[in-house]
Amino acid sequence: MLKPLEYLSLIQRRLWLIKVMGFFPRLTWLGMQLARPLYVDHETSLNRTLRYGMMTLGAGKLPPEEITTYVMGFNAMRRNFKQAMNARKDGVPLVWVQWILSSEIIAAFGARALNAELLNVFGNVVSAATPSELIAEAESIGVPVEYCSALKLSIGAYVLGQTPEPDLIVRASQPCDTSISSYQIMEYLTGAPAFTFDAPYWKDGPSFEYYEQVMWDFIAFMEHHLGRQIDWDRLREIITRVNEFNFYLHEVTEMMRARPSPCSMITLLMQWVMREITIGDPEITASAREVYKIVKDRFEKGVGVVKKEKIRVIWWNPPFAFFTYVFKWMEHEFGAVVVNDFIGQCQMPQIDTSSNETMVRDLAKSHLYLAMGRQCHGPVEYITDELKRALESFNADCLIFAGHNGCQHGWAVGRIFKDICKKAKIPALILNADIMDQRHMPEKEIKREITEFFRSTGLA
Amino acid sequence: MMKTLETVRQLAVTTQNEYLASAKASGRRIMGYFCAYIPEEIIHAAGCVPYRMRAVQSPNTTLGDTWFSSINCTFVRHIFDKALRHEFDFLDGIVFSNGCDHLRRVYDNWRYAGLSNPFLHMFVTPHVINDSAVRQYRHECLAFKESLERHLGIVISEQALQDSIRWYNRKRTLLKEIYELRKSKAIPIKGSELLAVMLSITAMPVENAVEILERLLSETTGRDVSSRGDIRVFLAAGHMEEIDHLELLEGCGAVIAGDNLCMGLRHFDGLVGDGDDALASIADRYLRHISCPRMINDFQRRLDHVKQVCKDYAIEAVILEKMKFCDLWGGEAFIWRNEFKKTGFPILVLERELHGGSTGQIRTRVQAFFEQVRNRQVHDEFVQAAGKNYRLK
Numbered sequence: 001m002l003k004p005l006e007y008l009s010l011i012q013r014r015l016w017l018i019k020v021m022g023f024f025p026r027l028t029w030l031g032m033q034l035a036r037p038l039y040v041d042h043e044t045s046l047n048r049t050l051r052y053g054m055m056t057l058g059a060g061k062l063p064p065e066e067i068t069t070y071v072m073g074f075n076a077m078r079r080n081f082k083q084a085m086n087a088r089k090d091g092v093p094l095v096w097v098q099w100i101l102s103s104e105i106i107a108a109f110g111a112r113a114l115n116a117e118l119l120n121v122f123g124n125v126v127s128a129a130t131p132s133e134l135i136a137e138a139e140s141i142g143v144p145v146e147y148c149s150a151l152k153l154s155i156g157a158y159v160l161g162q163t164p165e166p167d168l169i170v171r172a173s174q175p176c177d178t179s180i181s182s183y184q185i186m187e188y189l190t191g192a193p194a195f196t197f198d199a200p201y202w203k204d205g206p207s208f209e210y211y212e213q214v215m216w217d218f219i220a221f222m223e224h225h226l227g228r229q230i231d232w233d234r235l236r237e238i239i240t241r242v243n244e245f246n247f248y249l250h251e252v253t254e255m256m257r258a259r260p261s262p263c264s265m266i267t268l269l270m271q272w273v274m275r276e277i278t279i280g281d282p283e284i285t286a287s288a289r290e291v292y293k294i295v296k297d298r299f300e301k302g303v304g305v306v307k308k309e310k311i312r313v314i315w316w317n318p319p320f321a322f323f324t325y326v327f328k329w330m331e332h333e334f335g336a337v338v339v340n341d342f343i344g345q346c347q348m349p350q351i352d353t354s355s356n357e358t359m360v361r362d363l364a365k366s367h368l369y370l371a372m373g374r375q376c377h378g379p380v381e382y383i384t385d386e387l388k389r390a391l392e393s394f395n396a397d398c399l400i401f402a403g404h405n406g407c408q409h410g411w412a413v414g415r416i417f418k419d420i421c422k423k424a425k426i427p428a429l430i431l432n433a434d435i436m437d438q439r440h441m442p443e444k445e446i447k448r449e450i451t452e453f454f455r456s457t458g459l460a
Numbered sequence: 461m462m463k464t465l466e467t468v469r470q471l472a473v474t475t476q477n478e479y480l481a482s483a484k485a486s487g488r489r490i491m492g493y494f495c496a497y498i499p500e501e502i503i504h505a506a507g508c509v510p511y512r513m514r515a516v517q518s519p520n521t522t523l524g525d526t527w528f529s530s531i532n533c534t535f536v537r538h539i540f541d542k543a544l545r546h547e548f549d550f551l552d553g554i555v556f557s558n559g560c561d562h563l564r565r566v567y568d569n570w571r572y573a574g575l576s577n578p579f580l581h582m583f584v585t586p587h588v589i590n591d592s593a594v595r596q597y598r599h600e601c602l603a604f605k606e607s608l609e610r611h612l613g614i615v616i617s618e619q620a621l622q623d624s625i626r627w628y629n630r631k632r633t634l635l636k637e638i639y640e641l642r643k644s645k646a647i648p649i650k651g652s653e654l655l656a657v658m659l660s661i662t663a664m665p666v667e668n669a670v671e672i673l674e675r676l677l678s679e680t681t682g683r684d685v686s687s688r689g690d691i692r693v694f695l696a697a698g699h700m701e702e703i704d705h706l707e708l709l710e711g712c713g714a715v716i717a718g719d720n721l722c723m724g725l726r727h728f729d730g731l732v733g734d735g736d737d738a739l740a741s742i743a744d745r746y747l748r749h750i751s752c753p754r755m756i757n758d759f760q761r762r763l764d765h766v767k768q769v770c771k772d773y774a775i776e777a778v779i780l781e782k783m784k785f786c787d788l789w790g791g792e793a794f795i796w797r798n799e800f801k802k803t804g805f806p807i808l809v810l811e812r813e814l815h816g817g818s819t820g821q822i823r824t825r826v827q828a829f830f831e832q833v834r835n836r837q838v839h840d841e842f843v844q845a846a847g848k849n850y851r852l853k
Contacts, residue, residue: 142797144790146531173587173756177561180587181791184759188795196756198593201558201584206603210596217592379582380568408785411529412536412565416572 004161005085011125012085014053015078021057022071025064033060040325042443043128052124055325056270061332063305065294066267072287073274080278084114084164093226096166096190098183100175100373101197103279104242104363105215108235109222114164115277116186119157120150120436121321131322132439134160143185148406149436151182158189168225169194170218175376176409195221199368199377208365215364236353238280239363243353245275245285248292249346255295257394260304261312261339263295266327268344269319272371310335311459314390314426316417317402317410318343318372322438323446330450334460338400340390343371380413384420391424397459398427400450405434429453462683464675465653471660472703475517475547479664483509484550488665489612492548492577494566495557496726496752497585499601499742501624503555504666505616506608511551512662512723514701515814518542527569528562533783534814535699536562543575553579553611555604559754560698560788579611588757589747598743605739621738627666632728634673638680639725642717643773646684649676651695651716652706653685658723659701690715691830692774694766696796697721697781698752698789705812708819709779712826718769720762725750753792762792763799770805777806777833779826784813806833 003009021028032054039047040059047054057070087094096116097103103113123130134156135149143155157163169192171183187194195218200207219230249271256263271288278284298305313330315338320326330336348369351362368374375383390396399421404410414430421428431449433441441449454460471477480490489508493500500510515538521528524541542548554577556567567582584600586593605616638657641648649657657676661669686692693714699722700706706716719725730749733741750765751758769775780796782789793809800807808829810822 142794144787144794146785146790147787171756177754177787180754180756181787184753184756185791185794188759188798194757196588198586198588198756200596201564201582206599210592210599213592213595217590380565380572405531408529408531408787409561409565412527412532412562413568413572414529415527416568419572 002160002162005164007119007123007126007130007157007162008081008085008164010049011122012078012081014049014125015074015081018053018057018071018074019078022068022075025067025071028057028067029060029062029064032057036060048127049125052128058266058328059325061328063294066291069267069287069290069294070270072283072290073270073278076278076281076283076287077274079281080114081118083112087112087164093167094164095168095170096163096186096192098171098179099276100172100179100370101170102242102276102363102367102370103170104235104238105218105222105230106170107238107280108230108232109226109228110231110234111168111222111226113279114166116158116163116166116169117150117154118277119162120153121273123153123157124322128322128438132437134162135437143182146406147182148176148178148404149434150406151178153436155182155185155189158186166190166192168192168222170197171195172197172199172373174199175372176407178406193221193225197367199373201378203368203378203382208361208368211368212361212364215360215367219360232356232359235356235359239351239353239359241280241282241285242275243350245288246346246348246350248288249275250348252292252295253340253345253347255299256339258299258302259312259395260302260306260309261337262298262303262305263291264305264327264331265315265338265341265344266319266324267291268346269324269327269341272344272346304337306331306335306337308335309337311337311454312395312397313338314387314394314396314399315341315402316387316399317404317407318435320402320433320435320438320446322436323443326443326446326450329447333451334454336454336460339396340394342375345390347374376409380416383413384416387417387420388424391420391426396426398429398453398457400453401428401430402435403430403432405432405437405440427453427457427459462679464672464679465656468660468672468676469653469656469703471663472656473516473659475514475542476550477660477663479668480509480511480550483665489552490550491553491555491579492551493555493557493583494563495559495583495585496722497559497746498555498557498583499604499746500666501621501628501732501738501742502601502605502608502616504624504627505620506605506612506614508552508608508612509665510662512659513539513548513554514659514663515539515542516659516701517547518815527573528565531785532565533562533785534816535783536566538814540566540569543570544573546576549576551577553577553581556580556582558582558584559752560786562785579608581607586747587754589751589755590757594743594747597747598739601739601742618738621742622734624666625732625734625738625741627670629731630670631661631666631673632731634670634677635728638673638677639728641680645686645774647686647692647715647717648680648683650685650706650710651693651714651719652703652710654716655700655706655721655723656703658727659703662723662727686715689713689834691833692717692776694718694769694773694775694778695721695724695781696766696778696792698783698786699723699814700781702815705822708823709826712823713830714777714779714826717773718775720750720766722752726752753788759792759795763795766796776837777808777829779808779810779829781810781812784811806836
């Protein structure tokens with residue numbers, strides 16, 4: 001029988017351990033290098049609650065200077081989890097935020113935001129089987145099996161008491177039907193008032209205007225339910241940090257066009273995940289600043305993230321949450337560097353902080369450029385144009401498409417993706433997997449498929 | 461069977477019909493559309509005939525499957541299959557919808573496949589019901605109207621819109637009258653017959669539809685299709701066009717007395733107001749009528765609605781059907797099942813493929829469900845008869 005918030009407590013303790021490790025990045029790096037045989041290959045009862053963290057920290061393949069940036073981000077996340085767990089005790093409202101949204105406004109109201117889907121990624125800290133168990137729990141109470149596993153997992157986590165009770169829910173009408181449907185279930189189960197960010201289909205003037213109105217409606221919703229006014233100065237402060245963060249990530253994204261690439265995509269991905277959870281935290285902006293400095297230094301020296309870059313990979317669709325190490329594994333085994341992807345590449349517009357109105361206007365617009373939302377709220381061109389640009393501008397040798405089992409609208413345009421790769425004469429590996437549930441395709445199978453792909457196409 | 465019902469039965473199972481041919485011959489264009497959230501009035505005011513897209517007569521999804529995947533619903537796979545077989549070439553345009561993930565990708569694949577319909581338009585409906593969304597829907601109506609005007613080289617006047625509104629309101633009023641006949645103990649029209657009516661009147665000019673409905677209303681008055689022992693059922697689902705499927709339910713002892721279907725209540729619920737701004741009135745009706753589960757902030761109203769209909773129409777059981785891989789109705793099923801469990805009201809959730817057969821399995825499930833409902837009724841009668849002497853063993 002699970003204790004309430006048992007998983008979150010364990011994750012928080014592991015993040016504390018990482019904080020300690022962060023004081024000694026070189027020693028951490030060396031320790032993880034030496035201990036590789038004990039955890040890299042597979043999970044055991046001895047390495048269970050440590051393996052995922054070490055693998056995500058690169059398993060000794062991430063340079064020590066980058067470990068420091070990860071640790072800064074994890075520190076911010078640990079604070080967020082702790083604050084969410086203590087929200088009720090502290091008498092501070094807790095707002096669940098769908099991961100495809102950003103929580104600047106919530107922070108400006110003095111409420112605490114919790115990414116309701118965080119166990120999709122961090123559930124792996126508990127054990128490799130945990131995400132699948134949470135998914136199975138949701139299915140056992142009647143949640144449709146064909147739902148995207150990410151949302152099933154979130155419902156399962158709530159039902160098992162592993163997510164703190166929300167006072168309010170903030171959700172979006174994108175990126176997919178599972179989101180639309182599952183957040184109705186969450187509202188039904190929790191009984192918490194919910195606000196919906198209704199995403200327009202297009203990115204044009206009238207659509208941005210509508211979304212701006214939605215943002216104002218959201219502020220009114222928060223005022224109504226929290227009985228307080230938004231702190232505009234606090235919002236400005238948060239947005240200033242977010243602008244700075246976005247600038248760094250944008251620059252790093254651009255520098256990765258260089259051959260050899262000065263950065264690996266996993267670093268940007270982790271930065272993005274951390275940003276989504278801890279929006280506006282000064283430490284997460286500091287972390288991005290450090291990444292930027294490190295990558296810029298390599299870029300100016302013409303140094304790559306790996307000694308000998310052999311293959312440049314575009315990774316499409318979100319990465320495997322349970323196997324974040326795949327990026328470092330490809331670098332280590334094949335000199336294959338993921339230079340662009342679906343989530344980590346930053347395309348956020350800057351927000352004008354000169355007035356309250358410009359902040360709301362630009363914040364609304366920027367929400368339509370958040371990873372995944374940017375691509376999924378409209379026609380297929382919002383995905384394919386980005387893919388074509390990535391294939392052309394990043395000198396890609398191949399594409400790995402991490403097919404996600406529950407992504408119905410993604411699979412509905414699979415033929416168009418294949419045609420694009422064919423026309424670009426880029427070999428593509430389409431993995432029939434599930435990014436959250438490794439029962440569909442476990443680590444070993446992913447490695448085998450990628451190895452076969454590199455070999456059969458002559459890339460390795 | 462009555463003459464009008466025989467006519468509509470024949471019309472319902474074909475892709476095209478003589479009404480469409482005659483409209484086309486008289487110079488009217490036929491515009492396909494996909495969803496109950498697309499305003500027919502605007503298409504009509506442009507001098508065109510709105511045609512609700514359907515997959516009837518589709519033998520399989522062989523071609524459709526080369527574009528869509530096996531985790532996409534069979535409605536879009538059948539539709540696209542038919543499109544690739546050029547069975548929709550008679551349409552002068554198609555209005556797509558962001559009704560669901562499967563449907564919105566039809567728009568993408570249609571364009572990418574280069575299918576030959578000259579006018580393709582994506583009509584975007586908000587996913588919420590509130591004042592901002594109604595204003596946005598009105599804007600969408602205006603964009604759609606202007607798009608039609610540009611394509612057809614015409615001007616759609618306010619008067620034309622008001623005239624169209626009157627036609628469609630007349631159609632809705634007649635449908636409501638027919639549906640409300642099912643409140644009585646003697647149900648004058650079967651669910652399968654009504655589905656045939658809906659299929660036929662959404663594939664012809666509204667003027668003809670009104671004529672058919674008027675005839676039908678007079679013909680059905682005083683009729684009784686229910687038998688003793690039939691279970692009065694409320695049916696909820698998304699797109700449904702398989703008349704034989706409803707006949708199967710009826711063959712198991714169901715008499716469908718209420719529904720929330722795309723081709724049912726959602727097609728005619730609520731009238732368009734007669735305000736000066738026709739598009740605003742249209743927006744208000746289309747966004748605020750009884751919703752489908754794509755409307756994210758409205759599940760409580762849908763629940764309240766089904767509960768009210770159960771009272772008003774003496775419903776004895778609810779059947780909620782979802783097509784395989786329909787997340788929206790899957791989530792709705794979860795909520796309804798949990799809600800009805802609280803009061804013990806019988807509900808059956810069925811999963812099916814469009815034109816997918818599996819009749820044996822479905823029949824067994826429905827029969828078993830009805831047996832449970834009847835047993836429960838017997839039990840309840842026994843408890844009532846026993847009064848305060850009844851004791852649980």
